[in-house]
Amino acid sequence: MLEIAIIEKAISGDDEAFLVMMGTYKNDIYKTALAFLKNKEEALETLQEVTVRAYQKRHQLRKPKYAKTWLVRITIHYCQDLCKQKKRVYVREEVEPDQALGDETDRIVLEEAISALQPKEQELVYLKYFHGITFRELSVLMKEKESTLKTRLYTALAKLKRELGEEEHHEKA
Amino acid sequence: MKKLDQEINEWKKRYDKIHMEEARLEDAVEFGFHQATKQQPKRKYKVMWPVLSAIAVLLLFFGSVRVSPAFAEKISQVPGMEKIVQLIQGDQGKRAAIDANHFQPLGITQQKGDLTLTVEGVIRDNYGMVIFYSLEAEGDHRNLLLKNPMFTAGNGDELPASSVSYSGGHVKENDNMRxxxxxxxxxxxxxxxFRLAMEGSGIIDGSFVSEEFSITFEAPNEAESKEYQVDETVSIEGEQFIVESVTVHPLRTAIKVREHPDNQTEMLSIEDLELRGEDGEVWTSISNGVSATGGPENDAITFYLQSNYFEDPKSLTLAFSKVMVVNPEKEYMEIDLEQEEIIYQPSDFAELTYASEATFEVVMDEEVAESIGFSSIKDQYGDSLDMASQQTEMSMEGPKTIYTQLDEEAEGPVRIEFSRYPEWVEKEVEINLK
Incomplete structure (x- = not known):
């Protein structure tokens, strides 16, 4: 983890510290975006856009030790927005998934199921399982009770399970 | 849950294994940083409401293309014309303008370093201009971006009280017309x-490049507007609206509607305003651009529809049925930025997700998302607070997030007035113009 002092400097307007912070978390941002968008170029563009937004909103990061989660959340919100816009564009042009990601059925089913979740559920699945953020930290950042977040995550998991289960059923039939 | 846990774990691992060159990640951060630090906090342009969401820009690419033989010929004559046509697909008035030979091809280029900006051509009338321009780069390039466009008279003088809209800044090889x-x-x-100035940037042969362009060109006006004086008062659910005039400009049709001073509510918008021709043709609002000016603080609003100037129908009827209104005494929001809470809202549709001395973020429920917009923000003394920036994120289905940054810290709670509000008065109205 990055030193708190550097992040504090970044928040208070030190550009060099900001770049160090972004450099530390760029992989987390990129991977989150890639999992959402399934396209390397778009994931890179997202990293660029998240850098812009993080810079503009940097004074809003009140808890320096949660910098990574803060950046990942900006990424998730940006990607969710992009995905919703794309749903419409896809009518015309289906973006090819990156070949390197393989095409295993299970993964596709799971990813489809995750993308069909409610935005807030989706966000939790990513933060919890992709980045292993604690409920305590999420509770502080999202201003919601830990119990509320837990209930939401279990609802999401139940939905995913149902989707995966249904798929098994089809295979047997 | 065992199977699910395992699959989620594998899903995560798969992305952990994916490799991306460190240098490309660093470039993306660096480029974003350049973009953020160079972004001017304030444009000189006065932004007029309602400001459109990004969705509207995307909608542009849908809808059928009607291509007449004359139109097809124009396309073949001017290089890059297909791209121009794609940009105006959603606007039949602008297509008709090109059809009627009203597009002025220019093709003026300026090269700076490895970047070249071209002003391809314009369509204009006495009140407005549509400028088409493109960016090209030499060498190995990516992340090309056009930003901060500034349009003035040829001597650099600002054009009087302009409203400006322009399409997305990221440019790609096969999609470089804006x-x-x-x-x-x-x-x-x-x-x-006239003069068009803007900044082009990108990563060329591995390094960040940014250039300032400024192109001067001549484009005289060739068409006069047609005006219909109407002055007809319409009463809907006890509220009165005066349709004053309809002016058909080559680029758009302006319809001026005034609210009666005795009204209980303020008029915000007429969303289904349209003009009908004799053969059932319909001209509706402009889906990508400024759709109205004036309101909520003025007593008259000018609405803009796609132009029928070049189609010139024999008969013309103005029709609408729903007027969006608000009662500013009861329908507003009040937020205490210090305590980070919403003190008042007319019904429970908004949630405050962030607040500080000068910024706040509000998320609107999806049921009202499309029908809510902010106009002015005032302090406890009723003085308007200037906004440094406002960003709206919204999709067709989800909630809407409005992030607002004020120019300076507000003392005490702030009061937000609506530019859009989910309340309407309804009646079928038809007015014959000719």
Whole structure:
């Protein structure tokens, strides 16, 4: 983890510290975006856009030790927005998934199921399982009770399970 | 849950294994940083409401293309014309303008370093201009971006009270044409020389490049507007609206509607305003650009529809049925930025997700998302607070997030007035113009 002092400097307007912070978390941002968008170029563009937004909103990061989660959340919100816009564009042009990601059925089913979740559920699945953020930290950042977040995550998991289960059923039939 | 846990774990691992060159990640951060630090906090342009969401820009690419033989010929004559046509697909008035030979091809280029900006051509009338321009780069390039466009008279003078809209800044090899629309309140009558300045940037051969462009060109006006004086009062659910005039400009049709001073509510918008021709043709609002000016603080709003100037129908009927209204005494929001809470809202549709001395973020429920917009923000003494920036994120289905940054810290709670509100008065109205 990055030193708190550097992040504090970044928040208070030190550009060099900001770049160090972004450099530390760029992989987390990129991977989150890639999992959402399934396209390397778009994931890179997202990293660029998240850098812009993080810079503009940097004074809003009140808890320096949660910098990574803060950046990942900006990424998730940006990607969710992009995905919703794309749903419409896809009518015309289906973006090819990156070949390197393989095409295993299970993964596709799971990813489809995750993308069909409610935005807030989706966000939790990513933060919890992709980045292993604690409920305590999420509770502080999202201003919601830990119990509320837990209930939401279990609802999401139940939905995913149902989707995966249904798929098994089809295979047997 | 065992199977699910395992699959989620594998899903995560798969992305952990994916490799991306460190240098490309660093470039993306660096480029974003350049973009953020160079971004000017304030444009000189006065942004007029309602400001459109990004969705509207995307919608542009849908809808059928009607291509006449004359139109097809124009396309073949001017290089890059297909791209221009794609940009205006959603606007039948602008297509008709090209059809009627009203597009002025220019093809003026300026090269700076490895970047070249070209002003491809314009369509104009006495009140507005649509400028088409493109960016090209030499060498190995990526992340090309056009930003901060500034459109003035040829001598650099600002155009009187302009409203400006322009399409997305990221440019790609096969998608490098952009357009900008500028409209003036007092007109650009008599002005024939113009200047378009903007900044182009990108990563070329591995390093960040940024260039300032400025292109001057001549484009005289060739078409006069047609005006219909109407002055008809319409009463809907006890509220009265005066349709004052309809002016058909080559680029758009302006319809001026005034609210009666005795009304209980303030008029915010008429969303289904349209003009009908004799054969059932319909001209509706402009889906990508400024759709109205004036309101909520003024007593008259000018609405803009796609132009039928070049189609020139024999008969013309103005029709609408729903007027969006708000009662400003009861329908507003009040937020205490210090305590981070919403003190008042007319019903429970908004959630405050962030607040500080000068910024706040509000998320609107999806049921009202499309029908909510902010106009002015005032402090506890009723003085308007200037906004440094406002960003709206919204999709067709989800909630809407409005992030607002004020120019300076507000003392005490702030009061937000609506530019859009989910309340309407309804009645079928038809007015014959000719």
């Amino acid at each position: 357009m900008m629309e500028v409209y003036t309140q007092d007109g650009m009558k008599g002005i024939e020389d």
